[in-house]
Amino acid sequence: MEPDGASRHPPKRRVPPRLAEPHPLFDDTSAGGGPERGYRAPPAPPPPAFLAQPVSSLAAAYGASLATQGRDIVDRNLDRFLPVGRLKYYFAVDTVYVGRKLGLLVFPFLHSDWQVRFQDTPVAPRFDVNAPDLYIPAMAFITYILVTGLALGTQNKFSPDGLGLQASSALAWLLLEVLAQLLALYLGAGPTALAPADLLAFAGYKYVGMILALLAGLLFGRAGYFAVLSWCSLTIFVFMIRSLRLKLLAEPAAEAVPVRGPRNQLRMYLTMGMAGAQPLLMYGLTQHLLT
Template sequence: MRVSTQNSKLFEENPIDRFIPVTKLKYYFAVDTLYVGRKLGLLLFPFLHRDWQVQYQQDTPVAPRFDINAPDLYIPVMAFITYILVAGLALGTQNRFSPDLLGLQASSALAWLIVEVLAVLLSLYLVTVNTDLTTIDLVAFSGYKYVGMIVGLVAGLLFGKTGYFLLLSWCCLSIFVFMIRTLRLKILSEAAAEGVPVRGAKNQLRMYLTMAVAGLQPVFMYWLTFHLVR
């Protein structure tokens, strides 16, 4: 009887969830207009934010629309699409637009995002970091860089290279601070929970990893936009 009951439960599960975590993805898209506005402000002005702790309810993180510190996929996805559109506009103003070139721009940005996430996952494994960071979390955090890239490109379209470098520099600094303050709670806090000495070698590796992930964001932001501004 127990075996038949377990089998019936398996058949009752959504078969799509076996291949695509639809239920988990719903959490990352549970946003509203207020959250999006506040999150964009946080990404551009993280220096004004004080409490970076993610809120939990019964050991489960609350939905993003109730917690500005929670990662979401809505902003990264929309920012990625907007970045491609703005890139197409920039290419058009320079008489360089073509569907093939725009497709190359999109595929290149997506490929670098995948490489970045895989590299971070491998680094977490090698450093043996026990964290609740998921692959989807890393995609979300890595996708926030597109917001700053859009700001830099729009500034370049309106004010030329001077505006591009000024605004992109600000956005690079902002995303670096955002990533440091966000990831240190996910990576370094685990070290404290495990009783690792603050100045221990393992904890230093965690700190270097956090800084490396944060430092990658400005590099990709410049690499994926500098050729679009003339």
């Protein structure tokens, strides 16, 4: 028989001790947090002291010095060929001067006195119709480009690229003409009273006749074009001869004796060549614009 206590209190089972969890192979970094989790790159070291402010200041000062020197070189060389300070003289015009100058370009036979007046220096163009200016050549060049676009449009050939090509070509021929004249005068004529800005002005006057010839071609066809071009070619030739003759044959300030002998003859040939080139350029820059 079992004792009474055994029936009332059943024996307790022994629970084996819980095995400890093995040590994990990797730390759990999914939760983020403290410095012991994950990996952080070490902070970047500060730049060396010699790469700090003194070096950047030195580079900026050196760059500013180079820019100043380059600007001075450009200003000196530009002032030799096209004096920027004298540009005001070439644009000192008024309405009366422009009207008289255009009449002189179209009807030079009615003009007798071609001498440029001086008052220690040449007087401004608005006081002397014989003085060269850059206002009429500049406006005539722009007007020529506009008339070129009109001529191309009447033939259904207009395009921005085509108009830009015409403008670039006309400008290139103008600069090439002036450079060729400067080279010819330097090699053959010696010092003269002609400045590069004067040559640019005289070379730009032919655009007035080119505009008139193109407008006549648009209104009256090829016959009108050739009639007006012939007249304007003759007038620009006479205008250039009478204007350049006084400039080229005048005594330059650098010479103490008058120009005589072979040099004088060479200057006459240069005058004829510069004047004779104007009709050829006028025809070459306009004839392809009309059908």
